[in-house]
Amino acid sequence: MPKISLDIPGHLLDDIKKHVGEHGKFVSVADAVRTACRKMLDQLDMIDERHGRIRGD
DSSP states (O other), X not given: OOOOOOOOOHHHHHHHHTTBSTTXXXXXXXXXXXXXXXXXXXXXXXXXXXXXXXXXX
């Protein structure tokens, strides 16, 4: 799996970390970011479908 590096505001990372760990929804920050990206891409796909745009897969 490719690795990426990114800059993220501290307050956003702090919010994400609240959902990570034994009592959180995600096992790691990376898992949370991957899930958020997937959800965003799914939403963009739905918007494209609604507008009749052809996806360039």
